[in-house]
Amino acid sequence: DVKVTQSSRYLVKRTGEKVFLECVQDMDHENMFWYRQDPGLGLRLIYFSYDVKMKEKGDIPEGYSVSREKKERFSLILESASTNQTSMYLCASSSYGAWTDSNQPQHFGDGTRLSIL
């Protein structure tokens, strides 16, 4: 069965800390994504990666960086956490492009609720 695993469900950090959010997928997918979900704003793309060591900025990359050293793992890094980065973070993966005619183009993890104090 398809599985995207995010290392933490809940995380509390302090302003200025460097924060790592980890995501692992077991489907051998080429593409991986990081989104954040905020009330009234929906899901917004932070970064994505279409291959190992490759990354592309999404709609809101400021304050974030990513790392993809292995195909199955995609890390989101908050370089210096700020309170406006308190949010639900969602990792996803997919094969090929963003959409296919087959079932479930993107698979999501259950999210990490991050609070920055």
Next chain:
Amino acid sequence: DQQVKQNSPSLSVQEGRISILNCDYTNSMFDYFLWYKKYPAEGPTFLISISSIKDKNEDGRFTVFLNKSAKHLSLHIVPSQPGDSAVYFCAAPQHSGYALNFGKGTSLLVTP
């Protein structure tokens, strides 16, 4: 600028009735649309999709209708069940072909 818009933040429907969730888009180049469903504390799950070469796609109780001239799509759930209570997101692929543009979501509450 939001290219996929869900203008109704919430919707309440009685069990057994029809739920209609609406989505508008601005980019006429979009050729594929998806609906995702999200329960609290879980990730979104894919529900149903439609290609722009079709105007309707049906999967059990869920039907998506596409009106290209109006740049509008809708998700119909018939009959609605309490377990359908969730946030529904409309999405279309970004120009990169990899990621998705999501709407802001509509929170559906189905009451017994």
